[in-house]
Amino acid sequence: MKALEIKIDKNLCKGCGICVDVCPKNTLESSNEVNEYALFYPRVRDLDSCIVCRLCELYCPDFAIEVKEK
Amino acid sequence: MITANYIKNEYIRRMPSAFCPGCGDGQILNAIARAIDHLKLPRNEIAAVSGIGCSAWIPSPYLRVDSLHTTHGRPIAFATGLKVANPKLKVLVVSGDGDCTGIGGNHLLHAARSNVGITVIMVNNGVYAMTGGQVAPTTEHEYKTVTTPYGNPAFALNVSEVVAAAGASYVARWTTWHMNQLIRSIEKGLTKKGFSFIEVISQCPTYEGRILNMDHIQMLHWFRDKFKTDEKGVFRIGEFVDIEKPELTDELQKIIEKVRK
Amino acid sequence: MIEPGEYFVEGDLAAAYGAIKAGCKFFAGYPITPASEITQAMAELLPQVGGKFLQMEDELASISAIIGASWAGIKSMTATSGPGFSLMQENIGYAAMTETPIVVIDVQRAGPSIGQATRAAQGDVMQSRFGSHGDYENIVLSPNSVQEMFEFTVKSFNLAERYRVPVILLSDAEIGHMMERLVVPESINIIERKYAKTFDEATKYGDDLVPPMGRFGDGLELMVTGSTHKPDGTRDTGSPEIQSSLVTRLVEKINKNRKDIEDWEEMFTEDAEILVISYGATSRPAKGAVIKAREKGIKAGYFRPKVLWPAPENRMSKLKNIKKVILPEMSLRGYSMEIEKMFPGKFVHFPKVTGNVHTVSEILKKIEEELR
Numbered sequence: 001m002k003a004l005e006i007k008i009d010k011n012l013c014k015g016c017g018i019c020v021d022v023c024p025k026n027t028l029e030s031s032n033e034v035n036e037y038a039l040f041y042p043r044v045r046d047l048d049s050c051i052v053c054r055l056c057e058l059y060c061p062d063f064a065i066e067v068k069e070k
Numbered sequence: 071m072i073t074a075n076y077i078k079n080e081y082i083r084r085m086p087s088a089f090c091p092g093c094g095d096g097q098i099l100n101a102i103a104r105a106i107d108h109l110k111l112p113r114n115e116i117a118a119v120s121g122i123g124c125s126a127w128i129p130s131p132y133l134r135v136d137s138l139h140t141t142h143g144r145p146i147a148f149a150t151g152l153k154v155a156n157p158k159l160k161v162l163v164v165s166g167d168g169d170c171t172g173i174g175g176n177h178l179l180h181a182a183r184s185n186v187g188i189t190v191i192m193v194n195n196g197v198y199a200m201t202g203g204q205v206a207p208t209t210e211h212e213y214k215t216v217t218t219p220y221g222n223p224a225f226a227l228n229v230s231e232v233v234a235a236a237g238a239s240y241v242a243r244w245t246t247w248h249m250n251q252l253i254r255s256i257e258k259g260l261t262k263k264g265f266s267f268i269e270v271i272s273q274c275p276t277y278e279g280r281i282l283n284m285d286h287i288q289m290l291h292w293f294r295d296k297f298k299t300d301e302k303g304v305f306r307i308g309e310f311v312d313i314e315k316p317e318l319t320d321e322l323q324k325i326i327e328k329v330r331k
Numbered sequence: 332m333i334e335p336g337e338y339f340v341e342g343d344l345a346a347a348y349g350a351i352k353a354g355c356k357f358f359a360g361y362p363i364t365p366a367s368e369i370t371q372a373m374a375e376l377l378p379q380v381g382g383k384f385l386q387m388e389d390e391l392a393s394i395s396a397i398i399g400a401s402w403a404g405i406k407s408m409t410a411t412s413g414p415g416f417s418l419m420q421e422n423i424g425y426a427a428m429t430e431t432p433i434v435v436i437d438v439q440r441a442g443p444s445i446g447q448a449t450r451a452a453q454g455d456v457m458q459s460r461f462g463s464h465g466d467y468e469n470i471v472l473s474p475n476s477v478q479e480m481f482e483f484t485v486k487s488f489n490l491a492e493r494y495r496v497p498v499i500l501l502s503d504a505e506i507g508h509m510m511e512r513l514v515v516p517e518s519i520n521i522i523e524r525k526y527a528k529t530f531d532e533a534t535k536y537g538d539d540l541v542p543p544m545g546r547f548g549d550g551l552e553l554m555v556t557g558s559t560h561k562p563d564g565t566r567d568t569g570s571p572e573i574q575s576s577l578v579t580r581l582v583e584k585i586n587k588n589r590k591d592i593e594d595w596e597e598m599f600t601e602d603a604e605i606l607v608i609s610y611g612a613t614s615r616p617a618k619g620a621v622i623k624a625r626e627k628g629i630k631a632g633y634f635r636p637k638v639l640w641p642a643p644e645n646r647m648s649k650l651k652n653i654k655k656v657i658l659p660e661m662s663l664r665g666y667s668m669e670i671e672k673m674f675p676g677k678f679v680h681f682p683k684v685t686g687n688v689h690t691v692s693e694i695l696k697k698i699e700e701e702l703r
Contacts, residue, residue, distance in 0.1 A: 012085050016092035016275075021287050039091065057074035058104075058249050061096020063085055066075045083554075114550030119399070131554055131566055136547040138402060139556035139566070140395065141425050147392035151399030151407070152547060154383050155357050159403070159548050177395075180388040322383045329378040 003027075003050035005068040008041055012064035015039035019056035019065055025049045028056065077103045081113075083134045088127060092286030094246035094272030098193060099128045101249060102162070105256035106135075116160045117152055121145040121174060123166035124200045125193035125272075135162075143174030146181045149188045157319040160260050161188040167208040168198045171229050175207070178229075182236035182265050186318040189259040189266045192229060195274035196281070203277030213281050230269045234311045239264030241311040245271040245293035248307065255309065264317045271297065271305075332380055338513040342480040342506045343410075345513050346436055347372035349484030350408050352519050355434070356382035357407040359396035361389055361415060364448045365504040366438040369410035390415035394422040394435065401431045402555065404526070404546040406488055410436035412504075413455060414445065416462070423497050424463030425557045427581060430544070432491035432524065434484070436500040438507040439611075441661075441686050450686030451505035453611055454662040459499045460640040466578050468585035470592060471499045471640040473610040477511035483637070489522040490592065494584060495541055501639060503661070505612035505688055527551065534562040540584035585641060594637040595646060599625060603632025605655045605698055608670055610636050612688050613659050620694035631698055639666065647673045655701050657681050659689045 006027070013035060020028045020042050029045040041064075044050075056065045078085065081103035089095045106116060114136070118129030122142035130139035140148045145163045153161045170178055170192045181188065197215055198204040204217040208229065212221040234241045240262045242255040252270060259266035273279070273289035284292065299308035333348050340348070347369050350358070358373040360366075370386070377384045387393045390411055397407035411419065416437045426433050437459060441452035459471045470490050474483040483500055491498040527533035527543040530551045536542035542562070545553040554564030559574045567573045585592065599621065600606065609617035614635045624631035634650070636643050647670075656674040658667055659681040671678040681697050683689050 014086070014091035016286060018092065018097075018287065018290065021290065054071075054073065058100065059097060060074060061089065061093060061100070062087065063074050063078040063082060063096075063100070066073060069071070112550075113552065114548060117547045130556060134552055136545075136551065136553045137555065138399065138547070139554075139558065140398075141421055141557060144391060144395040144422065147387065147395030148399035150385070150387075150392070151357065151359060151396030151401075152403050153399075154385060154396070155400035155403035155405040155407070156548050176388050177392055180392070319383075322378075322385075326378045326381055326383075330381070 001052040002070045003047055003052050003067050004070045006044045006047065006050065007066040009064045010035040010041050012062050013041040014062055015041055018059050022055045022059045024053065025051055072107060077107065081106060081134050083131050087132055090276045092275040095125055095128050095193065097246045097249065098270055098272065099132055101252045102133060102256055105253050105260060109257055109260060111160060115158065116162060118162045118164065119145045119149040120164045121169040123169045125164055125166040128164045143169055146174060146177040146190060150181060150186050153186055153188050154319055154322060163188055163190040165190060165192055167192060167194040168206045171207045171227055178233065179236045182233045182238040184318045185237060185239055185264040185315055187264055192269045193272050194269055195272050195278045197274060197277045199274045199277050203280065215281060230310055233267045238267050238311055239313055239315055240266035242309045243269040243307045245297050245307060246273060247290050247293035264315055333515055335515050335517045339510060340477060340513050341368065341508055341510045342477045342502060343368035344372050345477045345480040346484045347376055349481040351376050351380055353485040353488035354521060355406045355408050357397060357400040357405045359385045359387050359393040360409050361387055361393050363412045363415045365440055365507050366410045366412045366436065369436060390418040394419040397433050398422060398426050398431050401433055402547050408434040412438050412440045413442045416455060420462040424465060424467060426497040427467035427469055428557045429555050430495035432495050433497050434487045434491055434500065435497060436502060439503040447686045449504065451503040451612055451688065452661045453503060453665045455501060456639060456665045459501050466582060468582045469497050469499060471501050473501050473637060473639045474506055475611055475614045477509060477513050480506060481513055485519055492524045493522050494588065495544060503612050540580050540587060589641050592638060592641055593643040595643040596635045596637060598633040600632040600634060600650060602630055604630040604652060605701060606632045606634055606650065606653045607657050608634045609659055610639060613661060616689050616691045617659055617694055619691040620698060623691060623695050624698050629698060629702060642669050644673060653677060655679055657697055657701060659694050
C-alpha cells in the first residue's frame with residue numbers, strides 16, 4: 001500500500017513528535033516550522049516510504065495526522 | 071479502514087484538547103473511541119463518568135456520549151447509581167490514579183467487591199498532575215515530587231493487584247505504548263458482564279517527566295522496554311483477571327423477581 | 332403495596348412509605364442512627380415495587396449514587412443523620428449546580444460530631460441550607476408528625492422534580508422514632524419530571540427558570556458537569572458572564588417561585604401580641620403552650636414554617652401587633668438568625684440542648700415571663 005498524502009493539521013498538532021517516533025519507516029521528521037501556537041509540527045520526509053500502517057494516527061494524542069491512501 | 075479522522079468526526083466532541091503536548095490522555099481518548107467503534111456500540115447506550123483530574127477530561131468534554139463530570143473521587147459511586155438505575159447502559163468511568171485510589175479508593179474496592187457491571191479505566195501517571203505534581207498513592211518510594219521534596223517516604227500501591235483481590239471480573243494493565251492491547255482490553259471490559267478494570271500507565275511529560283527526568287518520548291520508550299507481560303520486565307503488564315461471576319444489577323433484578331412472585 | 336388506610340407506624344417508616352408512594356425507585360444509603368429504619372424499610376419495600384436498593388460503602392457514595400441514578404431518569408433518595416449529612420454536603424452542592432432532583436432525609440441527632448446519637452436536636456437547620464460551599468439555593472422541609480413524615484416525603488419528591496433541586500427533609504430523632512397514626516390517602520398528587528426530547532430543549536428554560544431535564548441513554552449526548560458551564564453543559568470556567576448568569580439563575584429559580592414553595596401553619600395570629608415560632612418536634616409542645624396561654628387570657632399566637640428554606644418571609648413580615656417573638660428550639664443557633672432578622676428587637680431565643688424536647692409548661696412559663 002502506498003500513501004497519496006499525509007495531512008498534518010497544523011493547528012491541532014502540538015508538536016509532541018510521537019508520530020515521528022513511532023513511524024517504522026522514518027517517513028516523518030521534525031521540522032523547524034511553527035504553527036499558530038508556536039509549536040513545531042512535523043513534516044513528511046519521504047512520502048513514498050510510507051506503508052500506510054497508520055501507527056501515527058493510532059498514537060497521535062491530538063487527531064492531527066491523517067494518511068490518505070492511493 | 072478506521073482512520074483517525076473518522077474517529078475524530080464520529081466520537082470526538084471537539085479538538086484541540088486542553089492536554090499538554092505529548093500527554094497520554096489524548097492517546098487513551100483515541101483508544102476508547104476506537105474500542106467503541108470496533109464493538110459497534112450505539113453511542114446512546116454508553117455513559118461516561120469522570121471525576122476530577124486531567125484524565126477526567128478525557129470523556130468530559132471530549133468523548134461524544136452522555137457524560138457526567140462529577141466531584142473528586144466519586145465517579146465510581148455515581149456510575150454505580152447510573153448503572154443500577156439503567157442496566158442497559160454501558161457505563162464507562164475514566165479516572166486518574168489520585169481520583170481512583172486516593173480520595174476515591176474506597177469506592178473502587180467496593181465496586182470491585184460488588185461486581186457492578188461498569189468499566190473503569192484508570193489512567194496512572196504516578197502523580198497528581200492537574201494540581202501541580204504532588205505525590206500520589208501510585209508514586210514510587212523515594213521519588214521526589216513537590217510535596218515530597220526529600221523523596222517519597224511511602225510506597226506505591228499496586229492498584230491492579232488490589233482490584234483483582236477485591237473481586238473484579240476483569241483486570242488488565244497496559245501502557246500508552248501498548249495501544250492495540252489497550253484497545254482490545256477496553257473492548258473486553260465494555261462487553262464484560264461484571265466489574266472490569268483497566269489500568270493504563272500513561273506519560274505525564276509536565277510533572278512525571280520532571281520526576282523521572284524524561285520527556286514523553288523517552289517515557290514511551292521506557293514503557294516499551296521495561297513493561298513486559300512476563301518476568302523480563304521491571305514492571306508487569308497484561309491481563310491479570312478474566313472470569314465470569316454474578317453481576318450486581320442482575321442480582322438486584324433476581325431479588326425483584328423473587329420478591330414479586 | 333401500602334394500601335390506602337390507617338397505619339400505626341414510626342416516623343422513619345412513614346417516610347419510606349411516602350417515598351414509595353411518590354414513585355421512588357432507587358435508594359442508596361448507609362446505616363446511621365436514627366435514620367437506619369428508613370434505610371431498612373427501603374431495602375424491604377423497593378424490590379416489591381420493582382425498585383432497587385443499595386447499601387453503599389459510605390454516605391459520600393450514597394449521595395453520589397442517587398445523583399447518578401437520577402440522571403438515568405429514576406426518582407432517587409437517601410437518608411442519613413448529622414455525621415453522614417456532613418459528609419454529603421459536597422455533593423448536595425453538586426446536585427444544585429447540575430440541577431439534579433434528589434431527596435435527602437436528615438433525621439437530626441444532637442451534635443456536634445458524634446454527639447448524642449439517639450437523641451433529637453435541631454442543630455442542622457443552617458447546614459441544611461448553607462452546608463455546601465458557594466452560592467446555591469435548595470428547599471428544606473420540616474415535618475412535625477408521623478403523618479407529615481409521609482406527606483412531606485411525597486412533597487419533597489414533587490418539589491425536587493418540579494424545580495430540579497436537592498430537597499432536604501429535615502426531621503429529627505423525636506419524629507423519626509415516634510409511633511403515631513398514619514393515614515395513607517386514596518389519591519396522592521405526584522409531580523413527574525419534565526424531560527427534554529432534544530439536546531436543544533435541555534438547554535432552554537422559560538419564566539420559571541427551570542430547564543427540562545435530559546436523561547442518560549436517550550441519545551441526547553448530554554454534558555453534565557459541576558464546573559461552571561454554559562446552558563448546553565459546555566464547561567467554561569474562565570468567563571465571568573457564564574459564572575454570574577448560571578449562579579444567579581440557580582438562586583433565582585427558587586426565589587422567583589417562593590410563593591409556590593413557601594408553606595406554614597398558623598394559629599391565633601390575627602390578634603396575637605406574643606408569637607411562638609417553632610418547627611419540627613418542638614412545635615408540638617409549642618402549640619400546646621399557646622393553647623394553654625390563650626386559656627389563661629394571654630394573646631399568644633403560634634406560627635410554624637413547614638418549609639424552613641426558603642423561609643415564609645412574606646407571611647412573617649405581615650404579622651403586625653407582635654410585641655415579642657419566642658423561638659423555642661433544640662439548638663443554640665438553629666433557626667434563630669432567620670427569625671431574628673424578621674423580628675428585630677422583638678426576638679427572644681429559647682434554646683434547649685439537652686437531647687430532650689421542650690415541655691408545654693416550659694414554653695408556657697417562658698411566654699408568661701416574657702409578658703412581665
